[in-house]
Amino acid sequence: MSRCLRVAIVGSGPAGIYAADFLRKSDADVEVDIFERMPAPFGLIRYGVAPDHPRIKGIVDALHRVLDKPGVRLFGNVTYGTDLKLDELRQFYDAVIFATGAAKDRPLDIPGIGLEGSYGAADFVSWYDGHPDAPRAWPLHATSVAVLGVGNVALDLSRVLAKSADELLSTEIPGNVHTGLDASAVTDVHVFGRRGPAQAKFTPLELRELDHSTNFEVVVDPEDIDFDEGSMASIRGSKQVDMIVKTLQDWAIRDRRQHRRRLHLHFFHSPVEVLGDNGVVSGLRTERTALTGDGSVRGTGTYHDWDVQAVYRAVGYLSSHLADVPFDHDSATVPHESGRVLDIDENQLEGVYVTGWIKRGPVGLIGHTKGDATETVTSLLTDAPNLPAAPQRDPRAIEEFLADRGIGYTTWEGWLRLDAHERALGEQQGRARVKVVERDEMVRVSGG
Known part of the structure; x- marks a missing residue:
């Protein structure tokens, strides 16, 4: 396709970041923006893994490298369904991948x-x-x-x-x-x-x-x-x-x-x-x-x-129902075919995809999450030539949209500041890190 493919990913846990990684490693010309409701990235790895599991938290290093690459941006402290809706995302992106996991x-x-x-x-x-x-x-x-x-x-x-x-x-x-x-x-x-x-x-x-x-x-x-x-x-x-x-x-x-x-x-x-x-x-x-x-x-x-x-x-x-996205309440997953979201009539919801636990249910390990992301990204790239182009293609347009709404979003650069701050807190106590808990403090330190 002649134009740059613009993709939004909702959720910055392993599922969302792996999808971003596979998109960037593909032959396609693609820009990826990841939206996360927490002020910090990494989802389950930061907020769902026991603190005495350093071997699992080591996965953060691999996820960090993905977010550190050009062509991938992070918008933290942005809640899908209230700060942003699906129709609004479609104004800025050719495709949307939901990777919101299971938190209930x-x-x-x-x-x-x-x-x-x-x-x-x-x-x-x-x-x-x-x-x-x-x-x-x-x-x-x-x-x-x-x-x-x-x-x-x-x-x-x-x-x-x-x-x-x-x-x-x-x-x-x-x-x-x-x-x-x-x-x-x-x-x-x-x-x-x-x-x-x-x-x-x-x-x-x-x-x-x-x-x-x-x-x-x-x-x-x-x-x-x-x-x-x-x-x-x-x-x-x-x-x-x-x-x-x-x-x-x-x-x-x-x-x-x-x-x-x-x-x-x-x-x-x-x-x-x-x-x-x-x-x-x-x-x-x-x-x-x-x-x-x-x-x-x-x-x-x-x-x-x-x-x-x-x-x-x-x-x-259990996963939660997302606004404007079909949901199977029995399985607590989004209906899909190879990651392509399906509506109530089992027709593909154009340009909308799903990966991770909200796709398959909260089972399996990191390897399964990578497989999910590979399948979903393959479907998206196959569909890409026929996807309607988002009308607002300037990468700065989404920044202006969020600013106009008064949303104090955080960025990857902000996470690096928060990361350094938490490590400094830990150093004072002879520890690797002390996690900041308060949302407002996280946003303040991040500069959001």
Whole structure:
């Protein structure tokens, strides 16, 4: 095509940045602007990954290199749907890619789930990751807590709950988070999985990291180590499952370490009710399950009440419906064909694309996100010669539009200033970084 292709990407997490990278690496003449509702980029990597995961946060270095390249601009602190709508984006861009991820907690429909002291994982993660829109304090009065789910997020928040605040002081946690964790009354964290060890959803590395702390011990009940033919087939067919099972078996038979805090991994316990007293969580009721032969489980009719004072559900994330974009509320994803957004009649919404978790659902790792972006960008570039040209093509036009609306947007240069500021705060305390939490302060430091 003869003209430069102008593309807007909504969302600056890995999905959005990978899409920008593939666009810039293509043979097409393309300019990319990324819009992000946070004042800082990187999405899930900044606000969804546990602070004691430096290996995962190292992904930021790769994302940083993409945003640092010519032809890619960042507009932070801009909220799609209020500051900008789809029709307005189309005035400046030939195509729009939505990469807004999944930030809401999937509901769990059991009695008592709405009691005070019952929380979603996403809200707790936002608090300890210093999300600008999260509360500054978190109630950590419970001595025993339950975590529902056996995925990586469940292990992340369980580990943060069980660790001492000082163990996390070497990370970038904000001061308010350290203060909150330092006052935590937690002594026991109980993690519940409905099925068995061979069906757990966490990764071997995530599991083994639990045992690195000197502040708590991991406890596994030998009675929870059970396998049927379906489980054995999973173990034989997957090196990862085999590693998980062997680790759990070793922990089940080792001597107790008598630490002050304990993290209990329970299998074959299906949550059936959050118990309450005067509207506040006072316990959790589970039903013991049993394997059926194919790796599935059935209820046994045997129930157990656990003395816990808080419950965290980590049963999955959900994407949110975006203004003017079709949405499948059952799957909580945007209907698409190879990344091309489809309307209610399954016709392509011209020039509108989707990638990442809002495209496929909140499953998979970084490699899956790259594959999503590749597919979506391939579809966009295939369509590009036939896409209508945006009427306002001057790159300065969107800047003037945002300025006229009084939107104090941040930029890539602003992020570099904020990044340097956070590192300087960390240096004062002998840490790599201390994260700035307040949105207004982030914008001020960024110069937005």
